[in-house]
Amino acid sequence: MKILGRFIWFLVLTVITQVGGLIYLLNLGIHRFAWKPKNRKWLKRQFSFIVLYVSICLMIVPPLARLHHRQPLPWYKVTSLQPQNWFTIACNRHYVHTNLYSVITQVADDFSTTSAHNGAPLILNYLDANFPFLDGFPLIPHLSHNDGKKLDLAFRYYSKDKHLPMNQTVSLLGYGVYVRPSPGEIDQTTICKQSRWQYDITKYIGIPIHDNMIYDGGETKRLMTLLAEADIKKIFIEPHLKNRMGINSDKIRFHGCHAVRHDDHIHVQVR
Ligand SMILES: [Zn+2]
Structure with a gap:
């Protein structure tokens, strides 16, 4: 059930934002292998996703898109x-x-x-x-x-x-x-x-x-x-x-x- 839920989130974020699904998986990976928030886990997980998403969309996506001849x-x-x-x-x-x-x-x-x-x-x-x-x-x-x-x-x-x-x-x-x-x-x-x-x-x-x-x-x-x-x-x-x-x-x-x-x-x- 948990995997199905995550798959749906990945799909929805990919369809709506293109890179959001991958960033969602990256955020899950960070939680699994690098940082395990204990208290208020769900909230912290969403907060760290938003920080990660905004940072990547502002600093990494534009220069990478430029390699594909696209710009914001x-x-x-x-x-x-x-x-x-x-x-x-x-x-x-x-x-x-x-x-x-x-x-x-x-x-x-x-x-x-x-x-x-x-x-x-x-x-x-x-x-x-x-x-x-x-x-x-x-x-x-x-x-x-x-x-x-x-x-x-x-x-x-x-x-x-x-x-x-x-x-x-x-x-x-x-x-x-x-x-x-x-x-x-x-x-x-x-x-x-x-x-x-x-x-x-x-x-x-x-x-x-x-x-x-x-x-x-x-x-x-x-x-x-x-x-x-x-x-x-x-x-x-x-x-x-x-x-x-x-x-x-x-x-x-x-x-x-x-x-x-x-x-x-x-x-x-x-x-
Ligand atoms: Zn049109």
Whole structure:
């Protein structure tokens, strides 16, 4: 029973963080052969795992990932790019190929510096990227985020009352609160749901947290234009939003019904 429990922990940590399962085993090994906490054993074991996990993720994973041409996206608020939530960083889901890193940081800088709004700087929110290691290792639930070359970006929003651009998103995790098609626009979700049940599965994680913000079609289009002009291979967004934006670029494509709907975020991938 104990072994089964440990195996489940190893599996869950590996699926969510990639390296967490191995660090869990390392921590068990340290307890077995080097240090045997006696009192409040369970608590001490969890505490030492957290210390070990944080230390390895901060000091060992980034240089090792660099050997695989991947590097972590910025996670502190001093650049024009930031993680939408802390979970992305805590779980190592913010690694990208070095090519994607340079492209996306340049787009974020351009987006911020060419803003027509004076005042607070504009910061792009990124969502899930990739794990630090191994081509083919998927970032669940995104099966395609498995080679460092994929990244999800949040839409842009403005405040309902002052009409100012916001550097936040309307949902807790950045996914699942949709910009739905208006009457007369292509309703891709209804079409895909006829054959693929999972197409709108992100609705289950779409927890609204800011009801004072509205989707900013103009600024999202400006971001899409910069992305289309950058050295990016494909950009996925829902067809009704592509048509609404009117950007003529063959990089902007429909992702297919086997994926999930993209009227809550933008997916980009490099060569
Ligand atoms: Zn994606």
